[in-house]
Amino acid sequence: MKWWGWGIEGVGFHHEDKPGFAPFVLKAVGLDLHTAERAEKPAFENVQMPDSNAQASFLTALAGIVGERYVSTERIERVVHTFGKSLRDLVRVRSGVIERTPDVVVYPADEAEVQRIVDAVIAEDAVVIPFGGGSNIAGSLEPDPTETRTIVSVDLGRMNKVLSIDDESGLARIQAGALGPDLEDQLKAKGWTIGHFPDSFTHSTVGGWVATRSSGMQSDKYGDISDIAKGMHVVRPGGLLEIRGIPSASTGPSVREMILGSEGRLGIITEVTVQVHRIPAERTIYAYFFPNWKAGLAAMRAISESDAAPSVTRISDARESGFSLATSKESKGVSKHVQNALFGFLKRRGWDLDQLCLSFIGYEGSPSHVARQKSMVGKIVKKHGGIGVGTGPGVLYDQKKFDTPYLRDFLLDMGAAGDVSETAAPWSKLQGVYDATIAAANGAYAKLDRTGWIMCHMSHSYHSGACLYFTFAFVMGDEDPLGEYDIVKSAIQGAFVKAGGTISHHHGVGLEHSPWLEDDISPEGVAVMRGLFASADAGGNFNPNKILP
Amino acid sequence: MKWWGWGIEGVGFHHEDKPGFAPFVLKAVGLDLHTAERAEKPAFENVQMPDSNAQASFLTALAGIVGERYVSTERIERVVHTFGKSLRDLVRVRSGVIERTPDVVVYPADEAEVQRIVDAVIAEDAVVIPFGGGSNIAGSLEPDPTETRTIVSVDLGRMNKVLSIDDESGLARIQAGALGPDLEDQLKAKGWTIGHFPDSFTHSTVGGWVATRSSGMQSDKYGDISDIAKGMHVVRPGGLLEIRGIPSASTGPSVREMILGSEGRLGIITEVTVQVHRIPAERTIYAYFFPNWKAGLAAMRAISESDAAPSVTRISDARESGFSLATSKESKGVSKHVQNALFGFLKRRGWDLDQLCLSFIGYEGSPSHVARQKSMVGKIVKKHGGIGVGTGPGVLYDQKKFDTPYLRDFLLDMGAAGDVSETAAPWSKLQGVYDATIAAANGAYAKLDRTGWIMCHMSHSYHSGACLYFTFAFVMGDEDPLGEYDIVKSAIQGAFVKAGGTISHHHGVGLEHSPWLEDDISPEGVAVMRGLFASADAGGNFNPNKILP
Known part of the structure; x- marks a missing residue:
């Protein structure tokens, strides 16, 4: 990792092959990439x-x-x-x-x-x-x-091995320091996949996923890391805390679920036993267009309630859809020619293209299973006024999914703050959380008197709700950039909890989200957690002052 | 509830309409029901x-x-x-x-x-x-x-209401004292089901399910209570601990998962927000025969690994299958006539009927979904040498599933101890746990010089393993009946952990399983839990001395 930014030295974002990018940035945050220093x-x-x-x-x-x-x-x-x-x-x-x-x-x-x-x-x-x-x-x-x-x-970087795979149970013992690609390659060589692909995949470890309660893009099928991590080793002053890889247990308050999300406060995670799956015969991502966010969100909800079991359900709001379509490379995904023909058709059908929302649904399994899931989803999409647009944009999504952090560094080079905040809420509250968050961000931008941008996608569906993932950006002033950032970030996080969402679906608490922890899990919930840390680490030697407000 | 036994006053087990029952009991535990006092x-x-x-x-x-x-x-x-x-x-x-x-x-x-x-x-x-x-x-x-x-x-018996249902999210707020039938009836009236049906369903409450980490028969589809209970209220000395019904969150060590299984040690659970599902168009249970336990177990594992998603996967070992077939009523399930014809056919195909294992697989959803699941499962069953025998025995299973505790009281009236112990383990260890447990029970019976019985079924499948549920019985001596019971029960529990299983999949810890907790989650795991209780309840006012060894 670069000491001053994301990823490998020498790799970065560039927009020369994305003609729509610069105009988009100018409009969104008022930054002219042609003249900016x-x-x-x-x-x-x-x-x-x-x-x-x-x-x-x-x-x-x-x-x-x-x-x-x-x-x-x-x-x-x-x-x-x-x-x-x-x-x-x-x-x-x-x-x-x-x-x-x-x-x-x-x-x-x-x-x-x-x-x-x-x-x-x-x-x-x-x-x-x-x-x-x-x-x-x-x-x-x-x-x-x-x-x-x-x-x-x-x-933990030297501890990066898949130690063993229990073929019969689909359980792999992995050292905590294994990075995503490390462990996935070792699993793949034996026909397995962990199915856990967070945006940070290339630069995050299985120990880190457990310590922060990570969630990957295919969580609809494979579960969050809290579902995937069945066992773990944690080194503590008293010795090794060992939770064996048991599928489910009724052994009092779950110590496994105390380690998950503990961010180093309960000891050092050295090994994780994760469930792994045979690499499916087919793994595909389809794209769909919806006439607007509301219709798309309703379709995602209907899918989660149906008998269908896709691996990914994701929909971008109109802003993020516009961003994706404007900034994609000519050579990837849907060609501009096809896209324009399609847009013409949709316009004639009465769509307001400014409201168009791009959705990705993933399918995995045997060819017949994939075909059936796709057919079930197709019917739901149609019922909600959406249309399927094939695998083209899906390929695009699959290729660029790990690149976003590079884009952030690029913008920061030019003085623009770009960051993300994500939450989860019941289906009935998602629209409210969405509206409140957009309003809060725009309120913050107005307060700062700055042109700001916020866009969102819904991903990670559950039976009772989903995750909303916001990306926001604005050009910071020189005087107090982090003070300005705080105003925007705080407005967003505050809106989450007030509207019924959680402070974080899969990024953890750390210092960034701890001010709202009591609003989220109640003061008594925090008191119980505080007692846990105080008793498990009386000397405050393990990553003190994290998580708790 | 009766003060001295299970269930409602006036309801009990009787075997007059089950001609195979008395001979079975005589053979299994040496108790002659015709002469026993x-x-x-x-x-x-x-x-x-x-x-x-x-x-x-x-x-x-x-x-x-x-x-x-x-x-x-x-x-x-x-x-x-x-x-x-x-x-x-x-x-x-x-x-x-x-x-x-x-x-x-x-x-x-x-x-x-x-x-x-x-x-x-x-x-x-x-x-x-x-x-x-x-x-x-x-x-x-x-x-x-x-x-x-x-x-x-x-x-909590007076607090038995479904307080509200969030139709859009499939979330219901239910008071902790609602018994299974109470809450399911209230949900059913509005087209919903909780999908949680433990054996104790008729006499257990949603608060109790949460406090002990219960699991119901349809857990393959609906999840364990730890999956179902999304939010909860817990009254504590400091005030109300409130976990909202969020689908998934990354908010540090999970306080929700500390309440689950806490058996009253962290406060009084007053309300649970559970996910509920629309009552499916079809809900059916099919029965299958397998030539032996090993083949049946392998089939269950293959189903869990496949694209199929049944609501129930369950197989009885040869002893439990023999018990079920011998003790069923003539009028229910498969008629003896059909059964005998089927057995003749299987014998001619080379089956050893003493090894025959009865399996139940449940399907829920739209008719086409059910048909497809059944077809996928059918292929796997066939591949492992099993055959489908229709819905007859499934009806039987569905009708008698809540009656077993009455049988235990009946046996106890005649001096026979009957009880259950259950565990969960990875697929690769299930046969080992099974063998070790049977051997341990038989060893204990030999030590007591008593004819004893133990039988088992596998239920609650997960991607990486399943639950084994043992039922055991023997005639206790008058002198130290509980001392004798301890010898058998301890042998079984000890075998679980030694062979790689957990001390309990869904019955909780209490006092009964706490002696093995350190063997299960390691001494450091217990130390962390001990600290949690000590800090959350410094005065030891909440159900002290439970769970911890």
Whole structure:
């Protein structure tokens, strides 16, 4: 990962092959890409940061556990392990002034080493923050700037193996530090898939997914990580907490579900037992157009209630649909020629194309299963006034799904803040949450007197509701960019809970969402959680001050 | 409920219309029903029990909250609220000597009254044990005999309403004290079903299901109660803990999943928001025969891995199949004539009928959906050497599914202990758990020098495993019946965890399963749970000493 942005050094977003992109950005946030000045890549040598406070004796102890080459106090290592990749993180790391970093980064080779590290941390009364892929956008990773104890970042990157696969049960034991592509390749080689593909897939780990309650694009079929992760190992000061891979159990309050979402506060996740599936004979994504958001949302609800079981249900609102269609490459998806012919046809049928919503539905299984699901969905789509437009745009979706974070870096280079906030709510409240969120964002933009943009898609359907995923952007002022960002982000998060949604469907709590936790799960719910952390980590050594308000 | 047994006064098991039953019992546990002496119904006036220790001032305070007629210190009320319905409970209540009962039983009308009761309990430093249907068989209800504080049983029976239904989301708010038939009738009147039908359905409540992590027969389609219960209200000393009915959330360790299975230790559950489904056009159960257990189990696994999505997958081992076929009524299910013709056919095909296993698969949905599921399952059944035998036995299953507990009382009248233990494990370990459990039970019977019986069915399929449900019986000696029972029950529970299963799939922990909790979720898992209870209930006022070893 780049120390100052998303993804691999040398890879970035470019719009030269997307003629609709620049006009779109100009209209949406008032930024002219042709004239805007692009920030230089920040120079690392200019970064101001505190020195490591780690005692030599402690470093020696750590080196005695993992070997000298796997203990680092180097500046770049410490910066890389300071933040995740939220907008707030990127702005701060690019600012060149970092208040607090971990004092030392260690790379254990296995669970036994993690246990010895934890024991050493407790003996030293240090603080430990587990680190997976570093893709978190909820502020779950950063050290408390007021922390005076030594802070140890435990990078699980070397623990990236699929340890074993139980073929009969469809259960795989995977080391916590395995990145998405790592583990999926190892599974694929043996005919399996985990079916968990969050947007962060390429740069996030299975341990991180568990620690933050992640959800992937195909969750309609495979479930959220809370469904997928059946067992786990967590290293604690008292020893190894081990939840075996049992399909379902009635063993009191679920400790498994306490580890899920714990963001390092209950110990270090070292291994996860996940359910895996045989790679299906067919895996396909179909695109549909709906005349408007309301009709599309109603169709998604009807699908979730029906006998059909697609792997993906997703619909973009008119703004996001317009964005997708305007910014796609000529060579991919539906050709402009076909698209224009189709649009002409729809106009003649009375569609207002400004209201058009693009939907993707995924199907997986045997060819006959896929055909049947598609037929059931097709009938529901038709009933709600939508039409199928084939696999063209679906291919596009499948190809670009992991690229969005690069786009954000690109915009940030030009001073535009782009970020995402997502929620989940019952079907009956989705339209209300949607309306309230759009209004809240626009209210914030008005307050800032700035042209701002917000768009949304619905994804991750459940029987009783779904997730709404908002993307928003505006050009920040130079004076207090994060203060401005806070105004917009707070308006959105506040709108979520007030309108009946949760503060996050799959990004975790961290520092970013904790101010609204009591509004979400009630003050007593937070009190119970606070007691859990206080009792499980009396010394406050494990990623303190996260999650709780 | 009867104070000394299962179900409604006047209803019981009888075998006069089941000619195969008496010979079966003779063979299985050596009990001759024609000569055995049947115990008299115990006389309540002979029961020895402690007087209530509740202070007059405290009773006055409670009466001020719920009204005088809803506060009781009567002997029969206190006995009814002392136990659940485990074999151990029944033996003790029939013995006529009860060590400790609640000191007072209260019946709140609503959540506000529950809050005031909890506040009064804390002010008095009393102990509170919530009471739903009283069907628990894990020892989750009984007071600690050494408890010197006043014990209050809070019976939620008056809180039995479906408060509202969100038609668009398929979410119903239900008061915790609603019994299965209560709530299902209220839902049914509006075209909905909860789809949760545990064996205890007629005498258990939605609050109890949540408190013990219940699972119903149609869990393959509708999920366990942990999937069904999306939101909940829990009254705590600090006020109301409220988890809203959100489809899925990433809000730290799941407080919802801490309430699930908490058996009263975190507060009193007063309301549950459950997902409900439209009553399907078709709901049917088909029966299948398999040549042996191994083949049947392999077929169930293949179904769980396939694209098919039945509502029930269940197979009985050869012993339970023999029991079902021998003890069914002539007039129900497959007629003996048809059955004998079928058996003749199977024998000619080389089946060993002593190994025959009876399976039930349920289908729900539109007629075309049901037909397709049935066709997919049919192919898998055939591939594993099984055959479909129609809906006849399925009707039988559907009709008698809630009657088994009456049978247990009947046997107990004649001195035979009958009870159940259930577990869940990955597919790869099911045969091992099965073998180990049968061996452990038989080992215990040998140790006791008694003829004993154990039979099993597999139910509740998941992608990665399933539940095994064992029923066992033997004639207890007069001297130390519970000591003998312990030997058998302990052997079975120990075999579960040792062979890779959980201590309980859906009966909870209580006192009955807590000795093995550390073996199941590891000592560190128990330590974390212990901390949760200690911090959430520092005074130990909420159903203390349950769940934890």
